[in-house]
Amino acid sequence: MNIKDSESGLGATQSSASFKHGVILVLAAVMPAMAIISLVPVLPLLLQEFAQVQGSEFLVPIALTIPALCVAVFSPMAGWVSDKIGRKSVLFFALLTYAVIGLLPFFLTDLIHIIVARVVLGIAEAAIMTVATAMIGDYFVGKTRERWVAIQIASVSLSAIILIAIGGALGEVLGSRGPFLLYLLALPIAFFVAFVLFEPKKNALNSALQHAQLPWLRILPLMFTTLFVGIIFYTIIVKMGEILALASAVSPAVIGGIGAAANIGVATGSFVFRAFKGASGQTLVGMGLLLAAMGYCGASLSSSLTFTSIALVIACLGFGILLPAMLTWILKELPEKVRGRGTGLWTGAFFLGQFAAPIVVTALQSQLGGLSTVLLLIAGLSAAGSVLALVKARGAQGLVTQ
Incomplete structure (x- = not known):
């Protein structure tokens, strides 16, 4: 594409x-x-x-x-x-x-x-x-847009560390x-x-743009990919304690500490995303899904809490690349006249993944015999998606500005 x-x-x-x-x-x-x-x-x-x-x-x-x-x-x-x-x-x-x-x-x-x-x-x-x-x-x-998209993703991840601490303190008091x-x-x-903000100016260069329609053929694959990424991203967040418990008994403090490291991994990946000058969207998606596959596979097979923690951070580095790549990609595909609708669809797909993650994973656990098998399944699906994206990357136009 x-x-x-x-x-x-x-x-x-x-x-x-x-x-x-x-x-x-x-x-x-x-x-x-x-x-x-x-x-x-x-x-x-x-x-x-x-x-x-x-x-x-x-x-x-x-x-x-x-x-x-x-x-x-x-x-x-x-x-x-x-x-x-x-x-x-x-x-x-x-x-x-x-x-x-x-x-x-x-x-x-x-x-x-x-x-x-x-x-x-x-x-x-x-x-x-x-x-x-x-x-x-x-x-x-x-480049300016790419930077702010990366800052947005990183800020949301890093704010999670601060907000959960403040929420706990307010709950204590x-x-x-x-x-x-x-x-x-x-x-x-x-x-x-x-x-401070101003209403964005509208492009009036031609009537065709004024009557622009959503480019469904180009954005639908991005929406489905975003839904999948949302599910596997939030699986780590909502199942963090259970995933760590596969390797060792953990306390809430340990879960919180490793969760903070995972969020830092997302933020780091968001800034790393911009380093791949001239990379296509397909290449970035392939790289992000490959890191997610490695992380999920490692977490599934690990018997060491340290190794599991490293695996989860690796997966979150992948998500840090995936999220700004997907968002930058969808923004580039959308004519300004329908950018709100298109962005709304992307946001809806991502948050649907957030809501569905615990439901989907819990259902799969009962069907597949445990969380470890589910993690391996997610790793396999992510790896398959990575291969598909990298195959399609041949000859694709660059996403990240050189």
Whole structure:
């Protein structure tokens, strides 16, 4: 598949966007990740608090993860709305909604009411993630865009380390509802969106672009690849403790430490991605999937906690290459008139993978006889995908700007 850059005419927009605009968009993109990560430390407290509620062992985890499903479902719609009425206003009101509704469970006592609030929160997250990413595509092109995409992926990964620590500290001091105060961080970001960001300019060079359609034949393979990457990426995150336990008994502190190393691996891979000057999207996907296959294979076969940890970091290095490569690729394929919708579809596919990961892996565990076999299956699928991508890389156009 050849990569077609659909960004002509955005030079004026790029020249008026600067470092401060990129920082604001990256900070906004961190907010959706915070919705789940910050609550992980207080999950046991929430389970204990609502133990008397029928089905709480199912409903409490759903309250934690339901925003991811909402992002998957509503991101395409959020992108479509931003294409129609403008990016800046959608992002501003989504951040306000995120702050208010995100804080609401701090005061709620009914589990069902909390879940409803989390659904609304997920809709706001869909708009934030989709529009912030689309605006990076609107504001920047070429090397500058690649840099901000890499910074976005790395920032989300590194913020996970900080947010989980802050969430734990707030839970320690204020109980199970403490981490919900973190959602107020969206308010100053909304302020900067309102007073610093500008509405991206529209290209009016030709009428064909004004009536542009989504290039389905080029983006559908990217969407399915993104869904697969989302599932295998979040398998490591949600099954970290179980994967490590295949080699040795582990404490929560050990799991947290190795999880931090894995997130650093993702961030490192995100910056390494830009070092492959002139590499095609197929080549980068092939490299990322190969590292994921190596990591999963090592984790499955390992009997040493140290080796398992190294294997997981190797896999996360691969994901650090895969995620910015996929996002840069989809942004290059999308005409500006439908960039919001296309970015929404990409975001939806990725978050659907996040939501589906624990369901798919748990189902496979029961069918295949254990987690170790599932890890080997994922390694095999990743290796097959790597071979396919590298075969298709012959003669493909470069993705990373030289």
